Amino acid sequence: MEKRMANRVSIITIIINLVLSVLKFLVGFFGHSQALISDAIHSASDVVSTVAVMFGINLSDKKSDTSHPYGHERIECIFSIILAMMLFITGVGIGITAIKNIVSGAEIAIPSKIALIAATVSIAVKEWMYHYTKRAAKKINSSSMLADAWHHRSDALSSVGSLIGVGGALLGFTICEPIASIVICIFIGKASVDIFMDAVNRLIDRSCTDEEIERIRECVMEIDGVKNIDKLMTRRFGSKIYVDLEISEDADMTLAEAHSIAELVHDNIEEKIPEVKHCMIHVNPITEE
Secondary structure, three states: OHHHHHHHHHHHHHHHHHHHHHHHHHHHHHOOOHHHHHHHHHHHHHHHHHHHHHHHHHHHOOOOOOOOOOOOOHHHHHHHHHHHHHHHHHHHHHHHHHHHHHHHOOOOOOOOHHHHHHHHHHHHHHHHHHHHHHHHHHHHOOHHHHHHHHHHHHHHHHHHHHHHHHHHHHHOOOOHHHHHHHHHHHHHHHHHHHHHHHHHHHHOOOOOOHHHHHHHHHHHHOOOOOOEEEEEEEEEEOOEEEEEEEEEEEOOOOHHHHHHHHHHHHHHHHHHOOOEEEEEEEEEEEOOO
């Protein structure tokens, strides 16, 4: 289900990006807009990142084997880090080019009005792609797909720079484009750092959030027979959660009864919190005293 959704979203965005990049390149070439040609190259680079997302998700979805008994979910984190670095480099490239244009005082050719229309269409389409991909990423809890969504947002922001640059050039203010590009560079840099840190945290077994831990506690205490939670440890393993739990049960229970309660706790957690891939439960005896 998750793999199918990820592939469907990726294929749709790849097709749209290809069409958009060709359209922007042609309009930029015939409309004398260097900004739009650069924007077209940026859109084409998004195709590469989306293919990488598909590759990462399909690899991480592989079943456990003797060499990888815990599965392959962390592969997706590695791809997220690569995509975050690509996004950061894109942002830095936009910023450096903008600064060079300001310092050198390079003249920008005045584009035609059709470039203005193309930039506007690009912003609308890329912003839709951002929200479309982000919703899917949240639904399947995919960090690499979320990174790809931000690639679409960075492209939308790049198109905003193109729009401002083209509009400013038509009005005689050619400095508008590089200034807008520097602001865009800052936004892209912030997004890439956030994606990078999220992927790193998933790689180093960081614990779940307080809200997630509280949800797990509620699932445990819903089961009759559980007297107390003695110990609760969680860790992120790629997009999945592993839970190590110690609970107290009445010491007078039989082994079969204690096991039955532990099994109910296990099933309740994994049913109500789909991100939990594995839950290990240890039972401690407790007396009335």
